[in-house]
Amino acid sequence: MAEFAIGVDLGATKIEAALIDRAGSLLDLARVPTDHEDGAEIVMVRVIACIDQLMDQVDEDEIAGIGVGTPGVIDIRNGTVVIAGNLGWRNLPMRRVIAGLLGAVSWERRVWLDNDTNVAVLGEFYYGAGQNARHMLYVTIGTGVGSGMILDGRLYRGATGGAGEIGHIxxxxxxxxxxxGRRGCLETLISGPSIVYQARALLERGMPSSLDHTALDSLSAIDVVSAAQTGDWLARSVLxxxxxxxxxxxxxxxxxxNPELIIVGGGVGAAAGELMLASAREVIEARTFPSHFEAMRITLPALGGSSGAMGAAALVWYEMGILPDRLTEE
Amino acid sequence: MAEFAIGVDLGATKIEAALIDRAGSLLDLARVPTDHEDGAEIVMVRVIACIDQLMDQVDEDEIAGIGVGTPGVIDIRNGTVVIAGNLGWRNLPMRRVIAGLLGAVSWERRVWLDNDTNVAVLGEFYYGAGQNARHMLYVTIGTGVGSGMILDGRLYRGATGGAGEIGHIxxxxxxxxxxxGRRGCLETLISGPSIVYQARALLERGMPSSLDHTALDSLSAIDVVSAAQTGDWLARSVLxxxxxxxxxxxxxxxxxxNPELIIVGGGVGAAAGELMLASAREVIEARTFPSHFEAMRITLPALGGSSGAMGAAALVWYEMGILPDRLTEE
Structure with a gap:
């Protein structure tokens, strides 16, 4: 059986592709800027260039398939990106395009797409912090807030592929x-832009802080996290x-x-870490059954910068029905 | 293959057992009072009497197994009732007791236990309103508030069997x-006793109503529902x-x-019906994604009085890996 998988993390700023084996060992990594203003076709050509680079490392028939994680709403059955607002795409038949550019229709059966949160939770489930879990949630906090879910050892997508929309509770x-279009969703309270909004509101009221009161327009969520890490009171209270x-x-x-593991990642979530999780845990303890609370751990992602690409490669194993060894051995 | 299953609905007031075939046709029904004050052993003997009555209808080797739905926390692996507050039971090895009373150890492998909400959702999934669903929630509103979940065509119990505790959000x-032990859980706002509490509070303030202001101590949630059905303003506003x-x-x-179906049952939920569901739907529409809302239906249970026993029988098929035909045919 083919022993390698290629995973592509297609983000708004960069494309990253990884060649891994079943155990999750990284054989090679390719990375280029997305520059999505150049149009979907050019971006797809760049994706293929990354894949080609990785394919040179092993025999093609040793590659089980290609997984792609991309933001937006994905029709996983047809392999199309229904809508990806950040990238400006609509109804892009990505699977067909990739197979076409690879020059063989047979690839269509070996290319799988899914959205970035589902790919992220799969990555942690196969190779990261969720390696001992069957019931886990991966929360991403960045520009937006979303999540991916593993329930009973399987990716859970819901009736219309919309499961895990915790950012819009x-x-x-x-x-x-x-x-x-609604008001007061979780995303309006904890996303990167929301954290900036709240920090600015306090700064504008003249609250003391090590943050620069004169450069409010360029303030970022990461600036707030950095200030909090050095003990800044205003920044800490916002987080x-x-x-x-x-x-x-x-x-x-x-x-x-009733999960056993919650992973909080994403650019802002992973950076803030315990500055955000400590107060989250307190609220959770007060508002859940003790048996639920004690059965559950909240942690940061274990995979580093290549987590998206590794998760996309894990999507290949998952779609082929190859679960992590610990589950198939049960 | 054995074509019949026996389901036992073990409630605080009555024991009801059903003999059904795979298609869900009811061959026979047995019913006796629980009288749990007589002690667990006597109750178990009554359960066996019901089962014996049903077994007389067909050859014993045509019976695939026996399913039991019971309130409380169940250890499904070991077949024990860990705690059932209403019945006053703790660590009752029900599977072993039933197999013992049936006089054959071999029954131990064919007796399955689960809690009443899991059994209820299975009943509706196999034979009721959920026959076309893969993703559904069954909410029970009675003395307490709980739920059972089918996700991706499978019963979802969570990491420690505690999934679906929506009554304690x-x-x-x-x-x-x-x-x-906490405050302000959903159960304190919509359970039968909570509905009575709220109706009494309004009556005590002298609000006009067709409900009897002089018999507040004997007021029941069903009284409130009945008054609402005749147009009583106070009762309607409470629901x-x-x-x-x-x-x-x-x-x-x-x-x-992201479910496709939500069923609201239980003594109070099923009786109140649209008196409660109409306002629920309005809130849901305002607070969910349109695509989530449109993909989803809220309805009442389709199975009548024998739903618990039929659901317990469905547990037999489920535990044997026999899914509803529509799912195995996919």
């Missing part, structure tokens, strides 16, 4: 407008407050799905 | 005390209000698990 119906809201939603999740 | 941390809280929690559920 409404916490405050009178709250700030959300990109989804702590975000953790409280995160905890409220995770408490609901835990009462409903 | 905290909506109002400053709210009324809950039996679980409508309960629907709003139910809708808030279901909106969270929908954003997380």
């Amino acid at each position: 409404v916490l405050d119906p009178e709250g700030r407008h959300c990109s989804c 702590e407050n975000a953790g409280v809201y995160l905890g409220m939603v995770l408490a609901h999740y835990i009462e409903i799905n | 905290v909506l109002d941390p400053e709210g009324r005390h809950c039996s679980c 409508e209000n309960a629907g709003v809280y139910l809708g808030m929690v279901l909106a969270h559920y929908i954003e997380i698990n």
Whole structure:
């Protein structure tokens, strides 16, 4: 049986592709900028260039397949990107395009697409912090807030592929407008832009802080995290407050799905780490059954920068029905 | 292959057992009072009497197994009732007891236990309103509030068997005390006793109503439902209000698990019906993605009074790996 898989992490800023074996060992990595302003076709050509580079490392018939993780709404059955707002794509038949550029129709049966949160949870499930878990949630906190779910050892997508939309759980119906058209979604309270909004609001009121009051327009969520790490009170309280809201939603999740593991990642989530998770844990403990709370761990992702590409490669194993060894051995 | 299953619905007031075939046709039904004050052993003897009556209808080797649905926390692997507060039981090895009373150790491999909400969702999934669903939630509203979940065509129990505890999602941390020790859980807002509490509070303030202001101590949730059905404003507003809280929690559920079907049952839920569901639906529509809302239906249970026993029989098929025909044919 083919022993290698290629995973492609197609992000708004960079394309990263990894060649891994079943055990998750990384054989080679390719990385290029996305420059999606150049158009979908040029981006696809860049994806193929990355794949070609990795294919040179092993015999083609040793490659089980190619997995692609991409933001947006994905039709996994047809292998199309239905809509990817950040990239400006709509109804892109990515599987067919990739197989076509690889020059063999037979690749169509070996290319799988899924969205970035599903790929992320698969990566941690096969090769990261979730290697001993059957019931886990991967939360990503960045520009947006989303999640991917493994339930009973399987990726859970829901009736219409919309499972895990925790970023759009409404916490405050009178709250700030959300990109989804409603108000007070979790995303309006803990995403990167929301953290910046809250820090700026406090700075504008003249609260003391090591953050630069005169450069509010260029303030980023990572600036807030960095200030918090050096003990800045304003920055710490903004992140702590975000953790409280995160905890409220995770408490609901835990009462409903009784997971054993929650991983909080994404650019902002992974950077903030315990600055956000400590207050989240407190809220969760107060709002869940003790038996649910004690059965559950909240942690950061274990995979480093290549987690998206490794997760996309894990999608190949998953779609072929090859679960992590620990589950097939049961 | 054995073509019949026996299901036992072991409730706090009555024991009901059904003999059904694979298609869900009811061959015979047995029913006796539980009288659990007589002690667990006597109750078990009554269960066996019901089973014996049904076994007389067909050859014993045509019976695939016996399923039992019971309230409380169940250790499904060992077939024990860990704790069932209403019945006063703790660590009752029910599977062993039933097999012993049936006089053959071999029955141990053919007796399955699960809690009443899991059995209820299985019954509707195999034979009721969920016959076309793969992703469904069954909510029971009675003395307590609980739920059972089918995800991707399989019963979902969670990491420690505690999935579906929607009754203990905290909506109002400053709210009324809950039996679980916390405050403001959904159960304190929509259960039968909570509905009575709210109706009494309004009656005590002298609000006009067709309900008897002089018999507040004997007021039941079903009295409130009956009054609402005749148009009583106070009763209607209590149920409508309960629907709003139910809708808030279901909106969270929908954003997380993206179901195609939600069934609201239980003594109070099934009786109140649209008096509660209409306001729930409004809240859900306002608080979920349109694509999630449109993919989903909320309805009442389709199985009548024998739903618990039929669901317990469905547990036999489920545990034997026999899914509804529509799923195995895929």
